[in-house]
Amino acid sequence: MDKYRIAFIGCGNRAKRHAEALRADARCRVVAVSDLNPEAAESFRAAFEFGEAAVYTDYEAMLAAEKPNIVISCLWTPQHLPMFRACAAAGVRAVHSEKPMAPTWGDCLEMARLAETSGCQLTFCHQRRFAAGNRLVREWLKDGRFGKLLRMDLYSPPNLLDCGTHTFDQALSFNEESGVKWVLGAVDGTNPLNWFSVRAESMAVGTLVFANGVRAALQTGGPDQDMHTGVRLIGTEGFVEVDWDGRVAEARIYDDPSWKPEVPEADEAAQMIGVIDDVVSSLEAGREPELSYRKALRASEIIYAFYESVRRHARVELPLAGVTDNPFIQLLDAGHFGLAAEQGA
16 A cells, blocks of 8 residues: 555654654655744754655645545644644544643543544544553563562652553553542642643652552652652562563562563653554554554543542542532632632632
């Protein structure tokens, strides 16, 4: 068949990582790039030698004129839903977006609804799933190397929405995609961050319990922003600690303390090649992608349940009901965190 027609919406730093991976996939041809800054779009096209690609500042005009099969979107979070709505309406067959899904739980649900009704394949860039170290840890867990999984420690600076989505997705993948049963959380909103045009907490701590009984403790942000990032998994027969990008920091089997596993080096380029292959191969085969919006939706639900727990001052059961906003922002706007929060808003 002819090569898939690829279009970029947003030509910033994350677009560059996707472009590098695209050049390794012979099934793809970049036909257009779009950015509000025409100089950024021109520079991006030249840097990656997409010479035949047309340059646009209006992505809706690009969709109408170029009719891409696949769109790679690297826009800021509040623009994800309008972008996907436009792509689905234009008949795009697959949209791959940077994470997180959306700035409110209602927007996340609407993106999922549009994906279901339009048939447009929607994926989000939880590229850590393709890290060689993370894959190896999943194999160890499946083989029972550490016995029965009991609990996890999750570390994810600097905030829940933008970076916690990686950590929650990583935890879900390690725990056989078991859903979360309930969440209890607390956040520090006295000095809120502005993260890709979405306000976020500067620190969060909490507990979540999975449907299969595994418990997890979470910490994000705080004064020590150089804190470890990743997941520690504790089983009945050992434990393993793995960073976001798949670096195995430590692993022990209690009955065999001399065990020293060989672990692969972290390779972000290989992760991104895995991302592009997942998007294209899933579209070709008509199968559920590894990076499906359904998995991103589950990670997002944990985040918004966490925020809702702060609003209710109580444990929140999943599935999350009666919520469509971003509870953290609602609390921030109401002055819940005091004067510093009002100034930060």
